[in-house]
Amino acid sequence: TEPWIPLLADQLPPSTLAWDLPSRLKASTDYAWFSPVLWERLRDRVADAVVTPTTEEELDIAVGFAVEHRVPLTVRGGGTGNYGQAVPLAGGLVLDMSRLDRVLEIIPGSIRCQAGARLGALEKISREHGQELRMFPSTYKKATIGGFVQGGSGGIGSITWGTLWDDLVSSVRGKTATQPVKTFEAQDAAVMPYLHSYGLLGIVTELTVRLAPKTDWDQWVISFDRFETALRFAQAIAETTTLAKRLISLHESPIAGYFTPLYLDSARSVVLLEIAADHRLPFEAEVKRAGGHIAIHWESERYHHGVGISDFSWNHTTLWARKFSPQMTYLQARFDWHRVQEQIALLKRQYPEVLIHLEMMKSDGQLVASGLPLLPFIDEGRLNRIIQFCRDQGIGIANPHTWLLDEGGRTPPWDLFWPIKQKHDPFHLLNPGKVGPLSTSVTAG
Ligand code: FAD
Numbered sequence: 001t002e003p004w005i006p007l008l009a010d011q012l013p014p015s016t017l018a019w020d021l022p023s024r025l026k027a028s029t030d031y032a033w034f035s036p037v038l039w040e041r042l043r044d045r046v047a048d049a050v051v052t053p054t055t056e057e058e059l060d061i062a063v064g065f066a067v068e069h070r071v072p073l074t075v076r077g078g079g080t081g082n083y084g085q086a087v088p089l090a091g092g093l094v095l096d097m098s099r100l101d102r103v104l105e106i107i108p109g110s111i112r113c114q115a116g117a118r119l120g121a122l123e124k125i126s127r128e129h130g131q132e133l134r135m136f137p138s139t140y141k142k143a144t145i146g147g148f149v150q151g152g153s154g155g156i157g158s159i160t161w162g163t164l165w166d167d168l169v170s171s172v173r174g175k176t177a178t179q180p181v182k183t184f185e186a187q188d189a190a191v192m193p194y195l196h197s198y199g200l201l202g203i204v205t206e207l208t209v210r211l212a213p214k215t216d217w218d219q220w221v222i223s224f225d226r227f228e229t230a231l232r233f234a235q236a237i238a239e240t241t242t243l244a245k246r247l248i249s250l251h252e253s254p255i256a257g258y259f260t261p262l263y264l265d266s267a268r269s270v271v272l273l274e275i276a277a278d279h280r281l282p283f284e285a286e287v288k289r290a291g292g293h294i295a296i297h298w299e300s301e302r303y304h305h306g307v308g309i310s311d312f313s314w315n316h317t318t319l320w321a322r323k324f325s326p327q328m329t330y331l332q333a334r335f336d337w338h339r340v341q342e343q344i345a346l347l348k349r350q351y352p353e354v355l356i357h358l359e360m361m362k363s364d365g366q367l368v369a370s371g372l373p374l375l376p377f378i379d380e381g382r383l384n385r386i387i388q389f390c391r392d393q394g395i396g397i398a399n400p401h402t403w404l405l406d407e408g409g410r411t412p413p414w415d416l417f418w419p420i421k422q423k424h425d426p427f428h429l430l431n432p433g434k435v436g437p438l439s440t441s442v443t444a445g
Pocket of ligand 1: 077313
């Protein structure tokens with residue numbers, strides 16, 4: 001036991017602080033095991049204690065204590081990040097935000113809530129108010145809004161509303177790791193540096209996100225005997241402006257066979273979709289025109305009750321693939337919308353073990369064929385060669401096999417990030433080891 005733990009225990013209710021090994025281990029892992037590279041390097045990193053505040057006062061005590069005693073502080077939401085974002089590389093205190101989960105205000109067009117609110121709960125309450133989340137990850141049942149805004153990027157809804165950076169978040173409020181602890185707030189364009197910043201700029205306590213009007217969503221799985229036809233269909237649906245859609249997720253054969261609860265034919269390529277129930281007939285006409293087979297159609301009454309089609313999309317595909325074959329891992333790729341067919345052919349000719357999984361989405365108003373291709377992990381060298389090959393073909397890769405913010409996906413605007421970092425975290429206590437120039441001493445250990 002670290003000598004500072006009894007001192008902190010004196011200041012907090014017993015139910016909010018734990019330092020037994022099972023609690024520490026549970027609070028120190030996320031889904032970094034999706035990557036054999038990350039797992040090898042992160043699995044022995046364990047926090048010394050876990051605080052789960054139930055009030056903002058308890059949160060202030062924990063943060064104030066960590067700063068005074070220079071204890072590293074890693075914030076945690078649902079712990080579903082898959083790059084080790086929430087792994088406490090330098091030990092110290094994990095701050096579990098999951099009990100600060102109140103909805104504070106819901107008005108037409110937006111919802112304000114505490115950062116530990118689960119996205120599934122926010123979607124439910126929004127729908128009860130005739131609205132819905134614009135966009136959320138496939139982990140919405142477990143993931144928190146704070147964790148998504150700090151560690152995620154896109155998801156269900158991105159085909160219409162884009163990513164985290166497309167005007168989703170209208171305000172962020174939080175606490176600094178300073179002495180004394182201060183409250184900060186950012187609105188509209190000023191939220192940019194906080195997005196996808198792994199909790200390095202402060203402890204986010206409250207957020208406001210924009211909502212969309214509620215739609216009744218039908219869920220579909222359309223299968224094709226050829227991948228190329230499935231791809232053309234997925235792109236055509238993405239391009240149509242007359243069909244309201246929330247999900248277009250494309251999977252090369254035999255990926256459908258990994259989705260065991262759906263009993264799909266692994267010999268066929270499939271497209272998973274969420275389409276407005278009002279557009280059922282024109283959608284069916286598109287399916288017929290494309291020569292697709294309706295493998296599943298769940299009418300809107302079933303939406304968000306039990307298993308949903310989105311439970312097999314985005315990075316859930318990787319989860320199912322790993323259940324099927326634990327050797328499987330993945331990449332995050334961005335194909336050129338107009339060259340996607342050709343880029344895939346080049347990639348598959350060189351590395352036939354790569355299986356194509358694409359999510360159709362928008363980013364910055366443009367359609368993007370964003371992929372989470374699957375591949376068996378052979379060794380790190382081969383993985384890096386595949387990444388390099390993709391980049392050489394103009395396929396953008398956001399490497400999911402690094403915990404470093406500056407080497408993964410989209411990075412914050414550094415000219416805005418560093419001054420805030422200096423002001424909000426002068427002792428570099430927040431999530432140490434996750435950003436380049438400050439990472440070496442922690443990761444060498
Ligand atoms: P955590 O994993 O707990 O934390 C993520 C990061 O945010 C960490 O760096 C943490 O320190 C920081 N953080 C958390 N809360 C706060 C806070 N209040 N203040 C400051 N920092 C904080 N991601 C997508 O974008 N789209 C997807 O569709 C998607 N699908 C996934 C599917 C699977 C099966 C898995 C395992 C992961 C998937 N992810 C996806 C990644 C991840 O689930 C999401 O990004 C999710 O939103 C993270 O939320 P969380 O609450 O679990 O965050």
